[in-house]
Amino acid sequence: MPGIRITGLRATPVNIPLEKPMWWTGGHYPGTSKTVIEVETDQGLVGLGEAPSVDVLSTIREMGERLIGEDPLDIAGCENLCVPPWQIVQNTDDSSVVKAFGAIEIALWDLRGKVTGEPLYRLLGGAVRKNIPFTEYFAFREGGEMRPEEIADYCVRMREEHGATMFEGKLILGDPNLEIETVRRLRAALGPQDMIRLDSNMQWSLPSAIRIFREIEPFDIRNYEDPVATFEEMAQLRRHSSIRISTHAPDIRRAVALGVPDYIVTNFAVLGGISRTVRFIGACEAMGVGFWCYSGDAGIATAGYLHMSAAMPWITEPSQSLFRWQVGDVIEGGPFRQTDNVIAVPEGPGLGVTLDRDALAHWHRHLVENGPLDHFRDPALPGRFRRLPLD
Template sequence: MKITAIRATPINLPIEAPYWWSFGWLPGSSRCVVEVETDEGITGLGEAASWQACAIIEQRLAPLLIGHNAHDIAGAELVCLPSWRGVSSNTDFAAIRAFAAIETALWDIKGKATGLPLYDLLGGAVRKEIAFADYFGFRQKKNGKGGELTPEAVADYCVSLKESFGTTIFEGKLCTKDPEPSIEALRLMRRKLGPEAVIRIDSNMAYSLTEARRIAARIEELDIRNWEEPCVTFEEMAALRRHTAIPFSGHNVDFQKAVALGVPDAFVTDVNVHGGIGRTVRFIGACEAMGIDFWCYSANTGIGSAAYLHLCAAFSHIREPNQSLFRMQPHDVVEEGVFAPVNNMVAVPEGPGLGVTLSKDKLAFCHKLFVEEGPYTQHHDPEEPGRYKRLPLR
């Protein structure tokens, strides 16, 4: 089976109402949907986390792969990423992440050609229902959605998720410049949701070590399941560890440093970061060997989300709930999306490959948003117009 064409389409994937994170107001993400066609009529689907991957795929990688055996995934990697070494690398990260979308599509092709779901290609399923957290944060109001701009409103929003969808696992932002509103929201959530609710927080590296120590002392009693990126560096997390028992997670995949320092306790990444499903599998195995947790992060279309679901189905070491913006995403590019947790769980797609079907109409709609709106900036702070935000904030 030969690769005959590779298409990369930039899209905008908005969320229903912008939320505040440490860089400003986040309106959604601009991504890249990849279609790999073959001479046997099978098309595989992939997703890159940045719209900028489209040019890399079409101009650099696609010409190298036309005519290549679609089943030869390892060979495709050698052709596209000849300098790639090991589980982590300081080589061309843009090319690595762009190739990951193609590599995912090749796994999708393999599944469709054999009639097997991706989890079977990875060794079989240990579970078929996958846990996800529902997201919360301070949100602007847009088209009748959002508007949770006070701690009380954030807590009430989480209560409404529990009442409507059975949500008991929550993850959200603790990254306001003044941490007091975020801390108060957590206090109200714990009081209103009860002791059984799982609450994880994400600071997106917003705080200095000094500020993070102060925050840790005030939220320790709230039984926080995990604190993602309270500070910028692993070294700062290691210093913070002496002041709190709250587990930490991070996106930076510096595995050797994490093992040496003993932090973070978990990596939260996606297939793009590692260069594809095959590399992600190896990374998960390394995490298991060293007792470091692993889960997947949010903001994908149904294509990337399906890849997460199959990985979680196949590997028992993914023990903690994944992140999810599902509830906040009004659009998707697959017929089966948007996935939405019920009682915290999402079923693994059972079709061959990724188990999802690209909707040409939905793809065209999200591409139209990209053309009309331009790529989204995730670093817009109205208090500092024209400035590209750097961290820490204080």
Template sequence: MKITRIKVTHVNVPFDKPFWWTGGLYPGASKSIIEVETDQGLVGLGEAPWWHFGEIIKTDIVPALIGANPLDIADCESRCVPPYQITANTGENAASVAFGAVEIALWDIKGKAYNTPLYQLLGGAVRKKIAFSEYFSFRPDHNGLKGETTPEAVVEYCLKMREEHGASIFEGKLILGDPELEIKTVKLLREALGNKAQIKLDSNMQWSLPTARYILREIEPYHIRNYEDPVATFEEMAQLRQHSTIPFSTHVPDLRRAVALGAPDYFVCNFAALGGISKTLKFIAACEAMGKGFWCYSNDLGIMTAAYLHVSAATAHISEASQSLFRWQIGDVIENGPFRQKNDVIDVPEGHGLGMTLDADAMRHWHNHFKTHGPMRHFDHPNNPGRYQRLPLH
């Protein structure tokens, strides 16, 4: 089998309402959808975590892989990705992320070639129902939809998710730079949701170390399951660990430093950002050996989410619920997308490979959105237009 063509399509998929994070208002996702075509008629699907990696795929990855055997993933990687020791030293790791998006498509082809779901190629399923959290945040009104701009509104939203979808796992960002607002919201959430519900927080590194110490002291009685990036560095998390028993997570996949410092406790990663599914499996195995946890990223479309489902199905060590913004996505590029959890879980797809089929109409629609509006910006702040925020916020 040979690769004959690799097609890259940029798409936008907005949220129903933008949410506040440390960079400003976050309106949705701009992704690159990858289609790897073969001379045997099989097409593998991949997804890049941000659209500009699609441009790297066009210029660097496509010429290297035309004519390659898509089933020989190691050979394909050696054509596209320099040694990690060099890229780690130079900061030139974009090729690794770009190839990681394509590598997911190669696994999709392999599953289709062997007429089996991807999780079977990864060793079989240890679970078939994969847990994902609901998400909450402060969100302004948008396009006639009422947002959640107060602690009471955030609580009301979470109760609605519990009533309508059976949710019991909640993760969220309470990012407006106000420690007292976060403390009040956490208190009200615990009172409303009861002791059995999981509450996770994600600060996107908004707090200084002194402020984080104060906040964690105040919210610890409310049984916080995890706090992601409460401060900006692993060193600060290690200092924070001396004052709090709440577990910490991060998107920064520096396992050696986390082990050396004792914090954070979990990694939350996009598979392409780690270099693909093969590299992700190695990273998770290393986390397990070193006593660190792992779960999957959020704000991905259906192709990457399908990869999360299959790897989580085949990997016993992913025992915590992964992140999800599914409820806010107003569209997707796959048939029957976006995914939606019920009672906290989504069934792993049973089709061959990733088990996903592109929706041609949706692809055209969201590609036209990208062409018309350009990529979605995550760093726009209405109170400081044209400038990036600086951290910490408090």
């Protein structure tokens, strides 16, 4: 489609609540707030993108004004209009511009697929897999599972109802004994074959993490995410355990230098978009650092994860998911939900998803009326924030 031009950009902040708030290291986690992006063109095509937060809303809108009249297929040219020198903003300036443009860049790739009539995974080189694995999630939840036996029973129910055999979760109440007992009950209930991964969000001190790893290692823990706060502490922890470790901090150089973590788990917009994520995964592969995708996103970003996982041979582990707990989405047919651990990659052009305008309006209104969902409220500490580690 020659001569296609950007005519506008709409950015809509929305809430995506969970059916029950879960506990994480920062306090209550009731859901998440996202920014939905629509890049409009003079050919009537609209590209969809998603930012992982609402704090970059004004930056996204400013970038949208800069991009009016530009060729959306010239992604490098669009980046040059929006993002200062990469090394500077990543290291010495405000890197929120990277996240803001990364969300727009996802929409530009969606447009590229719609222009060519090809799904994103084909633009990335073709599919090495079409059914993309995701873990089911478990956690201590307000009004839900708050005891070890309830966590175990919930996971067994997910296996019976949805064919799940891959599980990941947060056992974050600040009690090492509670975590150890819950893992013991999980393994007993699920048997020796099902996957168990844990995510601590940096809640533990190094001594507590060493103790916990020693106690849970016999239960065949596939991976433990961010058990402690720094890569250096992870390196110390590695001396005491062979359990693999992942992180949300995308620092390949330090991971290689220290030998941990083994995997990086992150959001594409945080990396700067689809193009930079492809290069990031390639660097991970070259250096032997694993990669999988983040959780808690709406359907637009999730579609990006599906296409990337379809096209990248290096993504061999299941990605995270909160799909089962999300009560809404902004795409038609959403949220995605896995059966027998997998979700099929969308086959439509671009991301292969369609915006549900009624749902977009509903969840935008939810944000306007209630404010963005707060991840850091602790009912036990009204007006105060938690400090880490919890133990």
